[in-house]
Amino acid sequence: MAKGKVSYSCGLDAAVDVVGGKWKPLILWALHEAGTRRFGELRRDVSGVSEKMLIQQLRELEADGIVHREVYREVPPRVEYSLTGLGQSLNTALLPLGQWGDDFMSQILRNREHPRTGPA
Amino acid sequence: MAKGKVSYSCGLDAAVDVVGGKWKPLILWALHEAGTRRFGELRRDVSGVSEKMLIQQLRELEADGIVHREVYREVPPRVEYSLTGLGQSLNTALLPLGQWGDDFMSQILRNREHPRTGPA
DNA sequence: CGGTATCCGGTCCGATACTG
DNA sequence: CAGTATCGGACCGGATACCG
Numbered sequence: 001m002a003k004g005k006v007s008y009s010c011g012l013d014a015a016v017d018v019v020g021g022k023w024k025p026l027i028l029w030a031l032h033e034a035g036t037r038r039f040g041e042l043r044r045d046v047s048g049v050s051e052k053m054l055i056q057q058l059r060e061l062e063a064d065g066i067v068h069r070e071v072y073r074e075v076p077p078r079v080e081y082s083l084t085g086l087g088q089s090l091n092t093a094l095l096p097l098g099q100w101g102d103d104f105m106s107q108i109l110r111n112r113e114h115p116r117t118g119p120a
Numbered sequence: 121m122a123k124g125k126v127s128y129s130c131g132l133d134a135a136v137d138v139v140g141g142k143w144k145p146l147i148l149w150a151l152h153e154a155g156t157r158r159f160g161e162l163r164r165d166v167s168g169v170s171e172k173m174l175i176q177q178l179r180e181l182e183a184d185g186i187v188h189r190e191v192y193r194e195v196p197p198r199v200e201y202s203l204t205g206l207g208q209s210l211n212t213a214l215l216p217l218g219q220w221g222d223d224f225m226s227q228i229l230r231n232r233e234h235p236r237t238g239p240a
Numbered sequence: 241c242g243g244t245a246t247c248c249g250g251t252c253c254g255a256t257a258c259t260g
Numbered sequence: 261c262a263g264t265a266t267c268g269g270a271c272c273g274g275a276t277a278c279c280g
Contacts, residue, residue, distance in 0.1 A: 003271090006229070011221025012145040012214060018221075018228060020140050022273070025132040039242055047129075050274060055243065065231040076241045077280080086224060093220035094132060100213035101131025101138075104206060108138060111185040112124065123251090142253075159262055170254055175263065196261045197260080244279070251272075259264070 002060055018064050019094065023049050023057045028083070029098075031067065032091045036082040066090060122180060138184050139214065143169050143177045148203070149218075151187065152211045156202040186210060 002021055008014040019025060023046060030045040031037060037045065043054055058081060061067040066087040072078040083091065122141055128134040139145060143166060150165040151157060157165065163174055178201060181187040186207040192198040203211065 008221070008225055010146070010149055010218065011223070011225055012149060012218035013221065014225040014228060015217045015221035016136070016140060016145050019217075020136060025136050026129055029130055029132060043242095051243070052245095052275090053273060056273090063232060064228050071242095074241095077243085079242065086227065089224070090220060093216040096213040096216050097135045097139075098130060098132035100210055101128070101133065101135035103131070104209070105128055105131055105134040107206065108134060108184050109126070112183060163262095171263070172255090172265095173253065176253090191262095197263085199262060242280090245277085247274105247276085249272105249274090251270100253270085254268095256267085257265085260262090 015090075015093070018061075018066065019090065021057060021060075023053055024061065025094075027054075027057055027061065028066070028087070028091055028094065031081060031083050031087070036080050039079050039081070042081060061087070135210075135213070138181075138186065139210065141177060141180075143173055144181065145214075147174070147177055147181065148186070148207070148211055148214065151201060151203050151207070156200050159199050159201070162201060181207070 002017045005014075005017055008017070019028065026046045026049075027042065030042060034041070034045070039054070042058075043049065043051065046054065058067060058069070062069050065084055068082050068084045068087075070080045070082070072080070122137045125134075125137055128137070139148065146166045146169075147162065150162060154161070154165065159174070162178075163169065163171065166174065178187060178189070182189050185204055188202050188204050188207075190200045190202070192200070
């Protein structure tokens with residue numbers, strides 16, 4: 001639930017709150033690519049994330065109804081994460097933004113190196 | 121430039137970094153709606169923002185080539201902000217996400233009130 | 241394997257006061 | 261009008277150690 005606001009000025013604000021945070025885009029991406037992943041697999045997919053942050057972000061996404069968490073009571077324990085229908089619709093809505101990032105990421109990084117003042 | 125990362129795992133990550141933060145979605149939305157806004161106008165548009173945060177976020181967006189800042193050396197001083205071409209393309213890419221937020225914001229908020237464990 | 245608990249530093253962000 | 265400077269609290273996020 002991220003900052004857990006109770007109201008939003010616009011839908012975009014709400015969406016960024018849901019998908020914001022350092023790791024959530026990567027988690028969503030990984031689940032979108034893989035369909036279903038175990039905790040340990042996600043930990044490897046999202047390289048650099050700590051256990052604490054991964055579980056925290058997953059719990060927030062779960063609370064928001066974006067991911068589904070399925071627990072298998074076995075030994076060794078197994079937990080599988082997947083996108084809910086809402087999560088999949090979010091991912092679809094996210095596609096153009098991801099595309100935009102892919103297209104202009106290099107330009108953004110260049111802008112940061114050579115600050116400009118003129119119009120684009 | 122937000123956290124000012126130097127590399128990204130995927131475009132979505134980059135895009136969220138650019139548009140993340142507490143106020144940027146609202147600023148982009150306001151500029152998108154209005155076309156061109158003065159500092160004081162933006163301050164009113166984005167209700168609740170402090171001068172410090174507004175100027176800080178605007179500077180980051182400017183550094184990323186998302187907004188254009190035009191200074192008119194008059195008395196009293198006048199500064200106008202507008203979206204660059206890159207900023208407009210970002211806004212376009214953001215539209216589906218904003219739509220998603222509008223559509224599901226109420227559901228998200230409900231999810232947060234009544235935590236569920238089943239699939240959506 | 242899949243978590244939880246705790247500590248702790250950095251950053252975000254708001255409030256306030258001041259300047260050209 | 262359009263900023264800048266400084267302070268301080270809250271929160272984000274990493275490291276480590278421990279539990280079922």
